[in-house]
Amino acid sequence: MNASLGTAGVALALVASVGGILTVVLAQAKGRPALLRQVPAFVGLVALGAVLATAAMQRALITRDFSVEFVAQNGSRATSLPFTISTMWSALEGSILLWGLVLAGYLVAVIWKFRTRLEDPLVAWAMLAMFAVTAFFFGLMVGPADPFGTVANPPLDGPGPNPLLQDHLLMAFHPPMLYLGYVGFTVPFAFAIGALATGRVGEGWLVETRRWTLFAWGFLTVGIVLGAWWSYEVLGWGGYWAWDPVENASLLPWLTGTAYLHSVMVQERRGMLRVWNLSLLCATFALTILGTFLTRSGVLDSVHAFSESSIGPILLGFFGVVVLVTLGLIGWRGEQLRAPGRIDSPLSREGSFLANNLLFAGFAFVVLFGTVFPLIAEAIDDRRVSVGVPYFNRMAGPIGLMLLFLMAVAPALPWRKASPETLSQRLLWPAWFGVGVVVACVAAGVRGLVPLVAFGMAAFAGGAALRQVILATRRNGWRGFVGRTNGGMIVHLGVVLVAVGLAGSGSFAEQAEARLAPGDSRVVHGHEVTYVGYDESDEPSRLIRAAEVRVDGRTLEPRLQRFPNATQEIGKPAVRYGIGDTVYLALIQAPRSSDGTILLRIIVQPLVGWLWAGGAVMVLGTILSAFPGRRRRGTEPVSAPTRWSGRRRPAPDDAVPERTDAVDPDDEREPVVTG
Amino acid sequence: MSRRLLWVVLGVVAVVALAIGSRGAGPSSAEERLWSIADGVRCPQCSGQSVADSDAPAAKALRDQIRADIEAGRSDDTIRARLADGAYGEDILLNPPRSGFAALVWIVPVAVVVVAFGGLALAFRRWERQGPATPSRRDRELVAAALGPDPDDPHGEGAGR
Numbered sequence: 001m002n003a004s005l006g007t008a009g010v011a012l013a014l015v016a017s018v019g020g021i022l023t024v025v026l027a028q029a030k031g032r033p034a035l036l037r038q039v040p041a042f043v044g045l046v047a048l049g050a051v052l053a054t055a056a057m058q059r060a061l062i063t064r065d066f067s068v069e070f071v072a073q074n075g076s077r078a079t080s081l082p083f084t085i086s087t088m089w090s091a092l093e094g095s096i097l098l099w100g101l102v103l104a105g106y107l108v109a110v111i112w113k114f115r116t117r118l119e120d121p122l123v124a125w126a127m128l129a130m131f132a133v134t135a136f137f138f139g140l141m142v143g144p145a146d147p148f149g150t151v152a153n154p155p156l157d158g159p160g161p162n163p164l165l166q167d168h169l170l171m172a173f174h175p176p177m178l179y180l181g182y183v184g185f186t187v188p189f190a191f192a193i194g195a196l197a198t199g200r201v202g203e204g205w206l207v208e209t210r211r212w213t214l215f216a217w218g219f220l221t222v223g224i225v226l227g228a229w230w231s232y233e234v235l236g237w238g239g240y241w242a243w244d245p246v247e248n249a250s251l252l253p254w255l256t257g258t259a260y261l262h263s264v265m266v267q268e269r270r271g272m273l274r275v276w277n278l279s280l281l282c283a284t285f286a287l288t289i290l291g292t293f294l295t296r297s298g299v300l301d302s303v304h305a306f307s308e309s310s311i312g313p314i315l316l317g318f319f320g321v322v323v324l325v326t327l328g329l330i331g332w333r334g335e336q337l338r339a340p341g342r343i344d345s346p347l348s349r350e351g352s353f354l355a356n357n358l359l360f361a362g363f364a365f366v367v368l369f370g371t372v373f374p375l376i377a378e379a380i381d382d383r384r385v386s387v388g389v390p391y392f393n394r395m396a397g398p399i400g401l402m403l404l405f406l407m408a409v410a411p412a413l414p415w416r417k418a419s420p421e422t423l424s425q426r427l428l429w430p431a432w433f434g435v436g437v438v439v440a441c442v443a444a445g446v447r448g449l450v451p452l453v454a455f456g457m458a459a460f461a462g463g464a465a466l467r468q469v470i471l472a473t474r475r476n477g478w479r480g481f482v483g484r485t486n487g488g489m490i491v492h493l494g495v496v497l498v499a500v501g502l503a504g505s506g507s508f509a510e511q512a513e514a515r516l517a518p519g520d521s522r523v524v525h526g527h528e529v530t531y532v533g534y535d536e537s538d539e540p541s542r543l544i545r546a547a548e549v550r551v552d553g554r555t556l557e558p559r560l561q562r563f564p565n566a567t568q569e570i571g572k573p574a575v576r577y578g579i580g581d582t583v584y585l586a587l588i589q590a591p592r593s594s595d596g597t598i599l600l601r602i603i604v605q606p607l608v609g610w611l612w613a614g615g616a617v618m619v620l621g622t623i624l625s626a627f628p629g630r631r632r633r634g635t636e637p638v639s640a641p642t643r644w645s646g647r648r649r650p651a652p653d654d655a656v657p658e659r660t661d662a663v664d665p666d667d668e669r670e671p672v673v674t675g
Numbered sequence: 676m677s678r679r680l681l682w683v684v685l686g687v688v689a690v691v692a693l694a695i696g697s698r699g700a701g702p703s704s705a706e707e708r709l710w711s712i713a714d715g716v717r718c719p720q721c722s723g724q725s726v727a728d729s730d731a732p733a734a735k736a737l738r739d740q741i742r743a744d745i746e747a748g749r750s751d752d753t754i755r756a757r758l759a760d761g762a763y764g765e766d767i768l769l770n771p772p773r774s775g776f777a778a779l780v781w782i783v784p785v786a787v788v789v790v791a792f793g794g795l796a797l798a799f800r801r802w803e804r805q806g807p808a809t810p811s812r813r814d815r816e817l818v819a820a821a822l823g824p825d826p827d828d829p830h831g832e833g834a835g836r
Contacts, residue, residue, distance in 0.1 A: 237728035244723050300723075342802035346795075354795060362788040373771070373780045381776035388769025389725060390715045395784060424678055432681075435689045442696040449697035456689070511710055571730070588730055 002065050006056035006148035013049030013100065014138040016042045020131040024124050033119040039127055040118070043111045046134055050104035054088075057097060057147060061087055066158055069149040070094060076160030078541045078564045083161065086172040089179075090161040092296055092311075093147035098175065099292075100137045102183040107134060110187055110212075122205060126194035133186050136318055144311045163563040163570050166541075170230040178223030178250060182288045184216025185253060188260075189285035192278050196329040201274055201337055206264055211626055213264075213281075217257045218622035224250050225615030236571040236586040238509065238603035240611065243392040245300040248371045249291030252364055256284040259360035265484075266350045269415060275330060275337045276357070282326040287364075289319045299375065345417040352410035359403055366395045393506070401454060404499060407461040407492055408434070411468050430463030446508075454503035462496040465489040487625025494621055497614030504607030505582075511603040513588070517596055525604040527552055527583050534591050534598070545569075545590050547598050551576055551583050558587040558600065582608040705745050712741050712751055715769045716758060725769055 020042035027035035060068045061075050061084050074091045075084065088094035107130055114123045141147060165171045188209040195205045227250065228240040241247060260280040267273050294300055297312025330337065343350050370387045377385045412418075412426035437459035438452055446452060468489045473480030480486055514522040516531035523529070532548040532555070546559040556574035563570075573586040582605050589599035713727035720733035726741075728734075737758075744754045759765040765772060771780045810818075 235728070236730065237724075239728055242724065242728060343799065344802070346799050351799075358788070358791045358795060362784070362791060365787055366784040369784055370780060373777075374766075377777055377780075383775070383777065384764060384766040385771045385777045385780070386717050386766045386769050387771050387780055388715070388717060388723075390770040391780065424682065428678060428681060431685055435685050435692070438689060438692045438696070442692045447696055447698070449693060452693055452696045456693075509710075510707070512706060586730075 002056045002060035002063075003068050003148045003150045006053045006060070006068075007146075009049045009051070009053030009056060010097075010100075010138055010141045010146075010148070011049070012052065013046045013104065014135060014142055016045035016049060017131045017135040017138060020046070021128055021135065024128040024131070028121065028124065033121075033124075036118045036124050039124070040111050040115065042131070043107045043127075046131075046138075047104045047108050049138070050101045053097060053141075053147075054101045057088055057094060058085060061085070066154040066156070067150055069151050070147050072151050072155055072158050074161050075158045076564070077157050079160045079166065080541050082169065082172055083166045086165070086175075087161045089175040090165045090171075093141070093145045095175065096137060096140055096145045096311075097147050098179055099183060100134070100141060102176075102179045103130075103134050103137060103186065106130070106183060106187055110190075121198045122191070122194040122200055124194075125197040126190040129190035129193040130186060133190075140311055140314065144314060160563065163561070164234060166563060167561060167570070167572055168230055168234050170226055170233070174223060174226040174230055177219050177226055181216050181218070181220025181223050182250075182253065182291075184212065184219060185257065185281075185285050185288055187212040187216070188281045192281040193326075193329065196278065196326075196333055199333060199336055201278070201333060206267055206277065209281075210261075210264060213257065213261060214622060214626055217254070217261060218619060220250070220254050220257065221615065221618055221622065224254060225612065225618075229612055229615075232608070233573065233575060236573045236601075238511065238573075238584045238586070238601075238605065240608075243370075243389050245371050246291075246295050248367050249287075249294045252287040252291060252367055253284045255360050255364040255367070256280050256287060259357045259364075260284060262353050262360075263357045266353050270343070270350060272343070272350075278330060278337070279326075280357075282322070286319055286322045286326070287368075289315060289322060293319060294371070300371070347413065347418045347423075349410065349413045349415045349418075352406055352413050356403070356406055356410065359399055359406065363396065363399045363403075366399070367392070370395065397450070400499065400502075401457055404454070404457040404461045404496075407495065408457065408464040411464050411489065411492075426467070427464065430460055430467055433463035434458075434460030448507055451503045451507040455500060458496045458499045458503070461499075462493060465492040465496065469493075482624050482627040484625050487621050487623070487627070490621030490624055491618050492621075494614045494616070494618030497610045497617055499614075501607045501610035501614060504610070505605040509603060509605040511601065514600050514602055515597050516600055520597075522602065524583075524602045525581065527581065527604055529583070529585070529600075529602050531598060531600065545587075547587050547590075547600065549574070549585055549600065551585070556583075556585055558585040560587050560590055577609040579609070581606050584608075705742075708745055708751065709738065709742055712745075712754055713738055715755070716741070717767050717769050719763055719767065 020039060023035055023038050023042060027033055057068075057070070059065070060071050062081070064071070064075060064077055066072045066075070070091070070093050074087050074094070079087065089098045110130065111118075111127070114120075117123050160166065191205050191209045191212075195201050224247075227247070231242070232238070232240040257280075260277060263273055263277055263280065267277050293312060293315035297315065299312065343354070345351060346354075370391055373387050374385055377383050408430060409423070409427065412423060412430075414422065434456045438456040441452060441455055446455075466489075469480065469486060471480075472486045472489075481490070510525045512522065512524050514520075514529070516522065518531055518533060521528055521530040528551070530550040532550055535546050535548065537544045537546070541563065543562040544559055545561075546557045549556050549558060554576060556576055558574040559572040560569045561572055571586050571588070573584055575585075576583045584603040584605065586601040586603075587598060588601055591598050710727055714725055716726040716737060718724050718726050718729040718731060718734040718737070720731045721729045724734075726734045726737045740758075741754060744757065749757070755768060758767050761767075771777045773781060
């Protein structure tokens with residue numbers, strides 16, 4: 001019953017998306033735009049199919065219908081309700097189904113937003129691209145990743161999801177958030193394809209997709225931060241980011257998406273970088289597919305990887321198709337994409353955006369290259385190499401510091417051209433703030449060149465962002481917090497908090513493995529840890545063995561848990577956050593029968609809490625950026641004046657006196673409103 | 676104080692503070708050395724985790740081996756080399772080697788970033804030489820039309836988005 005409902009839902013969504021493709025193609029080929037009014041009906045059918053399939057899967061999980069193979073392999077009678085619901089995305093087939101559901105949701109949102117412009121060819125082509133992606137994913141569910149396969153002899157009970165996914169509620173939220181981000185990049189990609197197909201590359205389609213991109217980027221940010229938080233609170237080694245292939249797969253589209261969110265501003269203002277922006281959007285989407293391939297094909301070893309399956313080659317093929325189609329379209333449109341105009345000076349807002357993009361693209365390249373290098377080395381050199389944390393830290397560290405430096409300088413740069421005077425005036429106190437933080441840290445006894453430079457740069461960048469926010473609020477009151485520029489500065493502040501957290505917790509962790517008898521104490525980095533007692537409790541879904549440990553007078557309970565049907569016990573660390581130090585306890589061994597001692601891992605790290613706070617601030621900034629900001633006429637002068645007026649080409653040695661009376665958005669004065 | 680002087684003072688203060696701050700990071704304790712080495716050693720039993728991050732038996736055994744090596748007075752590099760030459764092979768180390776084909780993993784990304792920045796510098800040189808574009812009559816008409824009030828959009832907010 002559930003299986004047939006689900007299969008029907010998947011089939012309906014597949015047929016409807018193919019119908020949508022045919023409708024658009026027919027309308028374009030025969031020149032009958034009236035046909036395009038049928039598109040919303042197909043979208044509705046896709047959504048209906050996706051909802052039906054999801055409901056069938058949830059019903060099968062909740063009612064313990066073990067005749068469905070997916071439930072028999074991943075469900076269990078002992079699992080509590082929230083984790084029963086999240087079982088759907090704990091294994092391959094169900095996660096593809098969630099992907100399909102989110103994609104259908106985006107289809108509905110897009111068609112609703114553009115309901116009055118159905119006959120616009122650009123919208124039509126964008127819908128075609130979205131239908132094609134939808135058809136691909138529902139096609140996966142019909143064939144190689146069928147979530148509704150049945151079992152001839154249903155078992156009485158199943159093994160339940162992986163125990164690691166069952167003891168923290170974050171697991172219920174992390175994948176849906178990540179998917180809202182991942183899948184959301186399909187929308188700007190579809191509009192990029194639409195713009196290329198119709199040849200309307202120089203128009204406002206960018207503005208149309210900016211908020212969609214922002215939405216997807218925001219959710220991807222939340223997803224990545226939640227994932228890091230989950231790793232920290234569950235895996236028991238006091239780390240939140242291991243540069244693991246699957247983590248890298250989620251970071252890649254985030255990096256290219258971040259680059260796009262910056263470079264799109266150059267195109268909106270100066271009309272340049274069209275090819276680059278299109279390429280970034282398409283690369284972002286292609287990287288989500290590549291990431292899915294890396295996660296689900298089993299080619300790379302990873303803690304989080306799904307079990308091996310046959311869909312790897314298919315995903316890789318789809319990735320190849322996306323890349324080829326994009327490159328083909330860009331090549332075909334080549335000449336039209338060439339934007340006139342030039343960038344006057346590297347020392348300008350647009351120059352800093354270019355540098356930012358190079359750094360982000362370079363960062364993405366490093367992460368991608370390092371992730372797949374073991375495969376390359378084995379294929380070409382027949383040598384097994386591991387590329388792990390030390391490599392990525394060494395490569396990403398300098399890039400991160402350069403990005404922080406750019407974050408400090410760039411907001412103070414006007415468009416077109418900055419004079420050293422302006423920069424010196426605007427950056428003075430942020431720079432002093434940075435140096436002040438370094439001095440304060442040294443005075444407080446912090447040692448180590450790399451973390452000190454990181455703290456200083458972060459404070460410099462934070463000061464620069466704060467300066468912008470203060471100026472904007474002084475000028476426009478509460479409106480100084482909303483809009484792209486101001487919201488972006490709030491995001492920057494969040495990034496600064498994250499950078500401080502990364503530098504602090506990465507450089508100054510202190511750990512110990514302590515064997516403690518009841519009553520024993522151990523001091524780690526000034527925190528006294530005392531083992532008090534031990535307790536066992538048997539809950540229906542698990543057996544819990546908890547140690548009672550007192551840290552600085554407060555009680556923490558690191559546990560070991562055994563889930564039914566699981567072969568090994570998994571730990572559940574206990575964490576006490578502070579503004580400064582975070583104390584992290586993981587129980588490694590329950591009391592030995594011989595002497596009653598436990599083995600406890602104690603990790604003291606500074607500033608971990610700043611990571612999660614920074615993530616929250618980044619999300620807040622993203623939300624604020626989505627609101628329309630200060631209303632400004634598009635013709636208001638906000639950049640430095642061009643150096644030459646009129647038609648005279650200057651001789652190379654023509655020394656033009658520099659004007660410094662530029663009106664600029666960051667100026668404290670109210671801009672002159674013309675007209 | 677003039678602004679220029681303030682910048683000079685800032686530079687001096689920053690250099691002095693960093694010089695003091697980078698001095699004190701002396702030799703670390705045995706425990707710290709253990710974890711820093713363990714961070715760079717792959718756990719042979721677990722998927723992609725390091726010996727420091729895993730509590731699998733193999734990881735514990737390797738940690739004990741590293742601890743014994745530290746107590747025996749061996750240097751960090753010697754300990755790593757012993758692991759790579761031992762039963763596990765060089766892919767036990769998470770830091771890829773700097774010789775042979777595998778060195779490409781270090782060279783290629785740096786080369787790519789350097790080339791990209793070089794290309795950007797060249798592009799700026801070219802733009803610099805081009806001089807500003809001369810607007811045609813049609814461009815001027817476009818600007819004039821844009822500067823006129825748009826009947827649909829009196830506030831200049833873009834086309835009703």
